[in-house]
Amino acid sequence: MTITKEQVLQALSNVEEPDLKKDLVTLNMIQDIVIDGNRLSFSVILTTPACPLKALIENACRNAISHFISKDIEVTVNMTSRVTTQKNTGVPGVKNIIAVASGKGGVGKSTVSVNLALGLAKSGAKVGLIDADIYGPSIPIMFGLEGARPLASQVNGKTRIEPIEKYGIKLLSIGFFTDPNQPVPWRGPMVSTAVKQLFNDADWGELDYLVVDLPPGTGDIHITITQTFPVTGAVIVTTPQAVALADAKKGIGMFLMESINVPLLGIVENMAYFTPAELPENKYYIFGQGGGKKLAEQLEVPFLGEIPLVKGISDSGDAGKPIVLSEEHELMVDAFTEMANRVAQQVSINNAQVLRGDIINN
Numbered sequence: 001m002t003i004t005k006e007q008v009l010q011a012l013s014n015v016e017e018p019d020l021k022k023d024l025v026t027l028n029m030i031q032d033i034v035i036d037g038n039r040l041s042f043s044v045i046l047t048t049p050a051c052p053l054k055a056l057i058e059n060a061c062r063n064a065i066s067h068f069i070s071k072d073i074e075v076t077v078n079m080t081s082r083v084t085t086q087k088n089t090g091v092p093g094v095k096n097i098i099a100v101a102s103g104k105g106g107v108g109k110s111t112v113s114v115n116l117a118l119g120l121a122k123s124g125a126k127v128g129l130i131d132a133d134i135y136g137p138s139i140p141i142m143f144g145l146e147g148a149r150p151l152a153s154q155v156n157g158k159t160r161i162e163p164i165e166k167y168g169i170k171l172l173s174i175g176f177f178t179d180p181n182q183p184v185p186w187r188g189p190m191v192s193t194a195v196k197q198l199f200n201d202a203d204w205g206e207l208d209y210l211v212v213d214l215p216p217g218t219g220d221i222h223i224t225i226t227q228t229f230p231v232t233g234a235v236i237v238t239t240p241q242a243v244a245l246a247d248a249k250k251g252i253g254m255f256l257m258e259s260i261n262v263p264l265l266g267i268v269e270n271m272a273y274f275t276p277a278e279l280p281e282n283k284y285y286i287f288g289q290g291g292g293k294k295l296a297e298q299l300e301v302p303f304l305g306e307i308p309l310v311k312g313i314s315d316s317g318d319a320g321k322p323i324v325l326s327e328e329h330e331l332m333v334d335a336f337t338e339m340a341n342r343v344a345q346q347v348s349i350n351n352a353q354v355l356r357g358d359i360i361n362n
Protein backbone atom coordinates (compact mmCIF):
# COMPACT_ATOMS: atom_id res chain seq x y z
CA MET A 1 0.00 0.00 0.00
CA THR A 2 1.37 3.42 -0.93
CA ILE A 3 0.37 6.47 1.00
CA THR A 4 1.41 10.05 0.44
CA LYS A 5 2.15 13.05 2.65
CA GLU A 6 -0.90 14.79 1.20
CA GLN A 7 -3.15 11.90 2.32
CA VAL A 8 -1.64 12.03 5.80
CA LEU A 9 -2.19 15.80 6.03
CA GLN A 10 -5.70 15.42 4.66
CA ALA A 11 -6.52 12.82 7.33
CA LEU A 12 -4.96 14.86 10.14
CA SER A 13 -6.79 18.00 9.06
CA ASN A 14 -9.82 16.32 10.64
CA VAL A 15 -8.23 16.56 14.07
CA GLU A 16 -8.98 19.74 15.97
CA GLU A 17 -6.76 21.27 18.68
CA PRO A 18 -9.40 21.44 21.44
CA ASP A 19 -8.25 24.78 22.90
CA LEU A 20 -7.63 26.61 19.68
CA LYS A 21 -10.61 25.23 17.73
CA LYS A 22 -8.56 24.89 14.56
CA ASP A 23 -7.24 21.73 12.96
CA LEU A 24 -3.67 20.53 13.52
CA VAL A 25 -2.64 21.02 9.90
CA THR A 26 -3.86 24.62 9.73
CA LEU A 27 -1.96 25.23 12.96
CA ASN A 28 1.20 23.77 11.39
CA MET A 29 1.43 21.34 14.30
CA ILE A 30 2.17 18.32 12.08
CA GLN A 31 5.78 18.05 11.01
CA ASP A 32 8.53 15.56 10.09
CA ILE A 33 6.25 13.15 8.20
CA VAL A 34 8.16 9.99 7.23
CA ILE A 35 6.53 7.22 5.18
CA ASP A 36 8.20 3.84 4.77
CA GLY A 37 5.89 1.26 3.17
CA ASN A 38 2.99 0.87 5.57
CA ARG A 39 4.93 2.48 8.40
CA LEU A 40 4.18 6.13 9.09
CA SER A 41 5.73 8.49 11.62
CA PHE A 42 5.16 12.17 12.24
CA SER A 43 5.61 14.76 14.97
CA VAL A 44 2.89 16.78 16.62
CA ILE A 45 4.40 20.05 17.72
CA LEU A 46 2.75 21.34 20.88
CA THR A 47 3.03 24.95 22.01
CA THR A 48 3.95 23.94 25.57
CA PRO A 49 5.63 20.73 26.82
CA ALA A 50 3.17 20.57 29.71
CA CYS A 51 0.13 20.45 27.37
CA PRO A 52 -2.63 18.61 29.30
CA LEU A 53 -4.25 17.57 26.01
CA LYS A 54 -1.25 15.53 24.81
CA ALA A 55 -2.83 12.07 25.16
CA LEU A 56 -6.14 13.23 23.67
CA ILE A 57 -4.48 14.72 20.58
CA GLU A 58 -2.24 11.67 20.05
CA ASN A 59 -5.25 9.38 20.19
CA ALA A 60 -7.23 11.53 17.77
CA CYS A 61 -4.31 11.46 15.30
CA ARG A 62 -4.12 7.64 15.40
CA ASN A 63 -7.89 7.38 14.91
CA ALA A 64 -7.82 9.80 11.96
CA ILE A 65 -5.11 7.79 10.15
CA SER A 66 -6.89 4.53 10.81
CA HIS A 67 -10.33 5.90 9.82
CA PHE A 68 -9.44 8.07 6.81
CA ILE A 69 -6.54 6.06 5.33
CA SER A 70 -6.28 2.49 6.61
CA LYS A 71 -6.25 0.40 9.76
CA ASP A 72 -3.16 -1.42 8.47
CA ILE A 73 -0.76 1.48 8.89
CA GLU A 74 1.75 1.23 11.70
CA VAL A 75 1.70 4.74 13.18
CA THR A 76 4.37 6.35 15.37
CA VAL A 77 3.39 9.74 16.78
CA ASN A 78 6.11 11.86 18.37
CA MET A 79 4.42 14.30 20.71
CA THR A 80 6.95 17.03 21.12
CA SER A 81 7.15 20.72 21.87
CA ARG A 82 9.17 23.13 19.83
CA VAL A 83 8.71 26.85 19.79
CA THR A 84 8.39 27.92 16.17
CA THR A 85 9.74 31.04 14.56
CA GLN A 86 8.71 32.66 11.30
CA LYS A 87 11.50 35.04 10.49
CA ASN A 88 14.82 36.41 11.58
CA THR A 89 14.10 38.65 14.58
CA GLY A 90 17.30 40.60 14.05
CA VAL A 91 18.63 39.43 17.42
CA PRO A 92 20.87 36.36 16.98
CA GLY A 93 19.49 33.24 18.70
CA VAL A 94 16.10 34.81 19.50
CA LYS A 95 13.12 33.05 17.90
CA ASN A 96 10.27 35.39 18.83
CA ILE A 97 9.99 38.95 20.14
CA ILE A 98 6.80 39.71 22.07
CA ALA A 99 6.06 43.38 22.77
CA VAL A 100 3.84 44.20 25.75
CA ALA A 101 2.14 47.58 25.44
CA SER A 102 -0.66 49.65 26.92
CA GLY A 103 -2.39 52.81 25.81
CA LYS A 104 -2.42 54.20 29.35
CA GLY A 105 0.10 54.20 32.19
CA GLY A 106 -0.40 52.27 35.40
CA VAL A 107 -2.66 49.54 33.99
CA GLY A 108 -0.24 46.77 34.97
CA LYS A 109 1.80 46.40 31.79
CA SER A 110 5.03 45.61 33.68
CA THR A 111 3.22 43.21 35.99
CA VAL A 112 1.82 41.39 32.96
CA SER A 113 5.23 41.40 31.17
CA VAL A 114 7.01 39.88 34.15
CA ASN A 115 4.40 37.21 34.85
CA LEU A 116 4.09 36.45 31.13
CA ALA A 117 7.86 35.92 30.85
CA LEU A 118 7.88 33.67 33.93
CA GLY A 119 4.72 31.84 32.80
CA LEU A 120 6.33 31.05 29.43
CA ALA A 121 9.48 29.87 31.21
CA LYS A 122 7.39 27.62 33.49
CA SER A 123 6.20 25.76 30.41
CA GLY A 124 9.80 24.89 29.55
CA ALA A 125 10.65 27.72 27.15
CA LYS A 126 13.85 29.76 27.22
CA VAL A 127 12.86 33.34 27.93
CA GLY A 128 14.44 36.79 28.10
CA LEU A 129 12.89 40.06 29.25
CA ILE A 130 13.78 43.61 28.24
CA ASP A 131 12.44 46.50 30.27
CA ALA A 132 12.32 49.25 27.64
CA ASP A 133 10.26 51.59 29.82
CA ILE A 134 12.99 54.18 29.88
CA TYR A 135 11.09 56.75 31.96
CA GLY A 136 9.78 54.35 34.62
CA PRO A 137 11.70 51.08 34.60
CA SER A 138 10.05 48.89 37.23
CA ILE A 139 11.42 45.46 36.38
CA PRO A 140 14.51 45.74 38.64
CA ILE A 141 12.16 46.17 41.64
CA MET A 142 9.81 43.39 40.52
CA PHE A 143 12.77 40.97 40.36
CA GLY A 144 14.41 42.26 43.56
CA LEU A 145 17.38 43.54 41.55
CA GLU A 146 17.56 47.21 42.51
CA GLY A 147 21.12 48.47 42.22
CA ALA A 148 22.20 45.46 40.12
CA ARG A 149 24.63 46.20 37.29
CA PRO A 150 25.08 43.75 34.40
CA LEU A 151 28.63 42.84 33.46
CA ALA A 152 29.84 44.60 30.35
CA SER A 153 33.07 43.92 28.46
CA GLN A 154 34.74 44.87 25.20
CA VAL A 155 35.08 42.07 22.62
CA ASN A 156 36.85 42.99 19.37
CA GLY A 157 36.11 46.65 20.02
CA LYS A 158 32.40 46.00 20.62
CA THR A 159 30.57 46.26 23.93
CA ARG A 160 29.05 42.97 25.15
CA ILE A 161 26.52 43.11 27.95
CA GLU A 162 25.70 40.02 30.04
CA PRO A 163 21.97 39.97 30.88
CA ILE A 164 21.28 39.27 34.55
CA GLU A 165 19.66 35.89 35.16
CA LYS A 166 16.99 35.45 37.82
CA TYR A 167 14.21 32.87 38.26
CA GLY A 168 15.40 31.29 35.00
CA ILE A 169 14.86 34.48 32.97
CA LYS A 170 17.56 36.59 31.30
CA LEU A 171 16.90 40.25 32.02
CA LEU A 172 18.01 43.67 30.96
CA SER A 173 16.44 46.91 32.06
CA ILE A 174 17.28 50.44 31.18
CA GLY A 175 17.00 50.86 34.97
CA PHE A 176 20.24 48.86 35.43
CA PHE A 177 22.10 51.73 33.74
CA THR A 178 20.40 54.78 35.26
CA ASP A 179 20.14 56.28 38.73
CA PRO A 180 16.68 55.32 40.11
CA ASN A 181 16.53 58.58 42.09
CA GLN A 182 17.11 60.83 39.09
CA PRO A 183 14.85 61.53 36.12
CA VAL A 184 16.20 60.43 32.72
CA PRO A 185 16.55 63.65 30.68
CA TRP A 186 17.39 61.91 27.39
CA ARG A 187 16.39 63.17 23.98
CA GLY A 188 14.76 60.88 21.39
CA PRO A 189 17.93 59.78 19.51
CA MET A 190 19.73 58.94 22.76
CA VAL A 191 16.78 56.89 23.95
CA SER A 192 16.67 55.01 20.64
CA THR A 193 20.39 54.21 20.83
CA ALA A 194 20.11 53.00 24.43
CA VAL A 195 17.12 50.77 23.67
CA LYS A 196 18.72 49.26 20.57
CA GLN A 197 21.80 48.42 22.66
CA LEU A 198 19.65 46.31 24.98
CA PHE A 199 18.84 44.10 21.98
CA ASN A 200 22.04 44.25 19.95
CA ASP A 201 24.86 44.44 22.47
CA ALA A 202 23.65 41.75 24.86
CA ASP A 203 24.50 38.07 24.90
CA TRP A 204 20.96 36.69 24.87
CA GLY A 205 22.04 33.19 23.79
CA GLU A 206 19.27 30.93 22.49
CA LEU A 207 15.80 32.22 23.42
CA ASP A 208 12.36 31.01 22.43
CA TYR A 209 10.79 34.30 23.49
CA LEU A 210 12.14 37.75 24.22
CA VAL A 211 9.41 39.70 26.04
CA VAL A 212 9.69 43.48 25.80
CA ASP A 213 7.97 45.74 28.33
CA LEU A 214 7.32 48.97 26.40
CA PRO A 215 6.60 52.38 27.94
CA PRO A 216 2.90 53.34 28.09
CA GLY A 217 1.35 55.10 25.11
CA THR A 218 2.78 55.34 21.64
CA GLY A 219 6.12 57.02 21.12
CA ASP A 220 9.74 57.01 19.99
CA ILE A 221 10.63 53.74 21.68
CA HIS A 222 7.74 51.87 20.06
CA ILE A 223 8.72 53.16 16.65
CA THR A 224 12.43 52.42 17.17
CA ILE A 225 11.81 48.85 18.31
CA THR A 226 9.15 47.91 15.78
CA GLN A 227 11.04 49.40 12.87
CA THR A 228 14.42 47.95 13.88
CA PHE A 229 13.41 44.43 14.91
CA PRO A 230 10.74 42.21 13.30
CA VAL A 231 8.50 41.89 16.35
CA THR A 232 6.52 38.62 16.28
CA GLY A 233 3.46 40.13 17.94
CA ALA A 234 2.09 42.55 20.50
CA VAL A 235 0.12 41.95 23.70
CA ILE A 236 -2.06 44.90 24.74
CA VAL A 237 -2.82 45.37 28.43
CA THR A 238 -5.87 47.32 29.51
CA THR A 239 -8.07 47.76 32.54
CA PRO A 240 -11.89 47.68 32.24
CA GLN A 241 -12.56 51.45 32.54
CA ALA A 242 -13.79 53.29 29.45
CA VAL A 243 -10.77 55.66 29.46
CA ALA A 244 -8.30 52.78 29.53
CA LEU A 245 -10.17 50.94 26.77
CA ALA A 246 -10.19 54.04 24.56
CA ASP A 247 -6.41 54.39 25.01
CA ALA A 248 -5.89 50.66 24.40
CA LYS A 249 -7.68 51.12 21.07
CA LYS A 250 -5.18 53.85 20.14
CA GLY A 251 -2.29 51.58 21.11
CA ILE A 252 -3.73 48.80 18.95
CA GLY A 253 -4.15 51.26 16.07
CA MET A 254 -0.45 52.08 16.25
CA PHE A 255 0.65 48.44 15.86
CA LEU A 256 -1.63 48.05 12.86
CA MET A 257 -0.30 51.14 11.05
CA GLU A 258 1.27 50.32 7.72
CA SER A 259 4.69 51.66 8.75
CA ILE A 260 4.70 49.50 11.92
CA ASN A 261 2.59 46.49 11.01
CA VAL A 262 3.04 44.25 14.06
CA PRO A 263 0.46 41.43 14.43
CA LEU A 264 -1.66 41.57 17.57
CA LEU A 265 -1.41 38.51 19.78
CA GLY A 266 -4.33 39.75 21.84
CA ILE A 267 -5.71 41.79 24.72
CA VAL A 268 -5.25 41.12 28.44
CA GLU A 269 -7.72 42.69 30.83
CA ASN A 270 -5.88 43.42 34.07
CA MET A 271 -7.63 44.36 37.32
CA ALA A 272 -10.73 42.85 35.68
CA TYR A 273 -12.45 42.34 39.04
CA PHE A 274 -11.57 42.60 42.72
CA THR A 275 -11.48 39.46 44.77
CA PRO A 276 -10.71 39.38 48.52
CA ALA A 277 -8.00 36.88 49.52
CA GLU A 278 -10.30 35.28 52.12
CA LEU A 279 -13.22 34.90 49.66
CA PRO A 280 -11.64 34.19 46.27
CA GLU A 281 -14.94 32.93 44.82
CA ASN A 282 -16.49 36.42 45.18
CA LYS A 283 -15.86 38.65 42.19
CA TYR A 284 -16.59 42.40 42.29
CA TYR A 285 -16.46 44.11 38.92
CA ILE A 286 -15.63 47.50 40.38
CA PHE A 287 -14.44 49.07 37.12
CA GLY A 288 -17.19 47.54 34.91
CA GLN A 289 -17.45 44.05 33.44
CA GLY A 290 -16.21 42.55 30.21
CA GLY A 291 -14.79 45.70 28.57
CA GLY A 292 -11.53 44.03 27.46
CA LYS A 293 -13.35 41.06 25.99
CA LYS A 294 -15.79 43.32 24.12
CA LEU A 295 -12.91 45.37 22.74
CA ALA A 296 -11.22 42.18 21.55
CA GLU A 297 -14.43 41.06 19.85
CA GLN A 298 -14.95 44.45 18.28
CA LEU A 299 -11.43 44.57 16.86
CA GLU A 300 -11.37 40.85 16.06
CA VAL A 301 -8.25 40.14 18.09
CA PRO A 302 -7.85 37.26 20.55
CA PHE A 303 -8.82 37.78 24.17
CA LEU A 304 -5.95 36.47 26.32
CA GLY A 305 -7.63 36.51 29.71
CA GLU A 306 -8.77 38.38 32.79
CA ILE A 307 -6.37 39.05 35.66
CA PRO A 308 -8.06 39.86 38.98
CA LEU A 309 -7.20 42.84 41.15
CA VAL A 310 -5.61 41.22 44.16
CA LYS A 311 -3.38 42.68 46.82
CA GLY A 312 -1.01 39.73 46.51
CA ILE A 313 -0.08 40.80 42.96
CA SER A 314 1.21 44.19 44.01
CA ASP A 315 2.78 42.82 47.24
CA SER A 316 4.70 40.19 45.29
CA GLY A 317 5.82 42.76 42.70
CA ASP A 318 7.11 45.04 45.46
CA ALA A 319 8.80 42.10 47.23
CA GLY A 320 10.77 41.14 44.10
CA LYS A 321 9.12 37.73 43.63
CA PRO A 322 6.40 37.81 40.95
CA ILE A 323 3.14 36.10 41.86
CA VAL A 324 3.29 33.44 39.14
CA LEU A 325 6.15 31.88 41.18
CA SER A 326 4.04 31.73 44.33
CA GLU A 327 2.83 28.46 45.78
CA GLU A 328 -0.13 30.01 47.58
CA HIS A 329 -2.09 32.33 45.30
CA GLU A 330 -3.63 29.65 43.11
CA LEU A 331 -6.20 31.94 41.43
CA MET A 332 -3.58 34.45 40.22
CA VAL A 333 -1.03 31.79 39.35
CA ASP A 334 -3.65 30.07 37.19
CA ALA A 335 -4.77 33.38 35.60
CA PHE A 336 -1.20 34.28 34.59
CA THR A 337 -0.28 30.74 33.55
CA GLU A 338 -3.33 30.47 31.31
CA MET A 339 -2.59 33.89 29.82
CA ALA A 340 1.02 32.83 29.07
CA ASN A 341 -0.20 29.61 27.43
CA ARG A 342 -2.63 31.58 25.25
CA VAL A 343 0.15 33.95 24.21
CA ALA A 344 2.36 30.94 23.28
CA GLN A 345 -0.54 29.51 21.27
CA GLN A 346 -1.10 32.79 19.44
CA VAL A 347 2.60 33.06 18.60
CA SER A 348 2.48 29.57 17.19
CA ILE A 349 -0.72 30.31 15.20
CA ASN A 350 0.88 33.46 13.74
CA ASN A 351 4.04 31.57 12.87
CA ALA A 352 1.99 28.77 11.34
CA GLN A 353 0.14 31.21 9.13
CA VAL A 354 3.46 32.32 7.70
CA LEU A 355 4.97 28.84 7.50
CA ARG A 356 1.91 26.91 6.25
CA GLY A 357 2.61 25.08 3.03
CA ASP A 358 6.27 24.38 3.81
CA ILE A 359 5.60 20.80 4.91
CA ILE A 360 4.03 19.77 1.63
CA ASN A 361 6.87 21.29 -0.34
CA ASN A 362 9.64 19.70 1.78
Ligand SMILES: Nc1ncnc2c1ncn2[C@@H]1O[C@H](COP(=O)(O)OP(=O)(O)OP(=O)(O)O)[C@@H](O)[C@H]1O
Binds near residue numbers: 106216270
Ligand atom coordinates in the same frame (compact mmCIF):
# COMPACT_ATOMS: atom_id res chain seq x y z
N1 LIG B 1 -3.92 42.75 38.99
C1 LIG B 1 -3.35 43.52 39.90
N2 LIG B 1 -3.74 43.48 41.20
C2 LIG B 1 -3.16 44.27 42.12
N3 LIG B 1 -2.19 45.16 41.87
C3 LIG B 1 -1.76 45.25 40.59
C4 LIG B 1 -2.29 44.44 39.55
N4 LIG B 1 -1.65 44.75 38.39
C5 LIG B 1 -0.75 45.70 38.70
N5 LIG B 1 -0.81 46.01 40.01
C6 LIG B 1 -0.02 47.01 40.72
O1 LIG B 1 -0.28 48.28 40.11
C7 LIG B 1 0.91 49.07 40.05
C8 LIG B 1 1.20 49.44 38.60
O2 LIG B 1 1.51 48.25 37.88
P1 LIG B 1 2.61 48.20 36.75
O3 LIG B 1 3.86 48.90 37.19
O4 LIG B 1 2.71 46.80 36.31
O5 LIG B 1 1.85 49.10 35.68
P2 LIG B 1 2.42 49.73 34.31
O6 LIG B 1 1.25 49.79 33.41
O7 LIG B 1 3.61 48.99 33.85
O8 LIG B 1 2.85 51.15 34.80
P3 LIG B 1 3.73 52.25 34.00
O9 LIG B 1 2.74 53.06 33.28
O10 LIG B 1 4.38 52.99 35.12
O11 LIG B 1 4.69 51.56 33.13
C9 LIG B 1 2.01 48.22 40.68
O12 LIG B 1 2.13 48.56 42.04
C10 LIG B 1 1.48 46.79 40.55
O13 LIG B 1 1.96 45.93 41.57
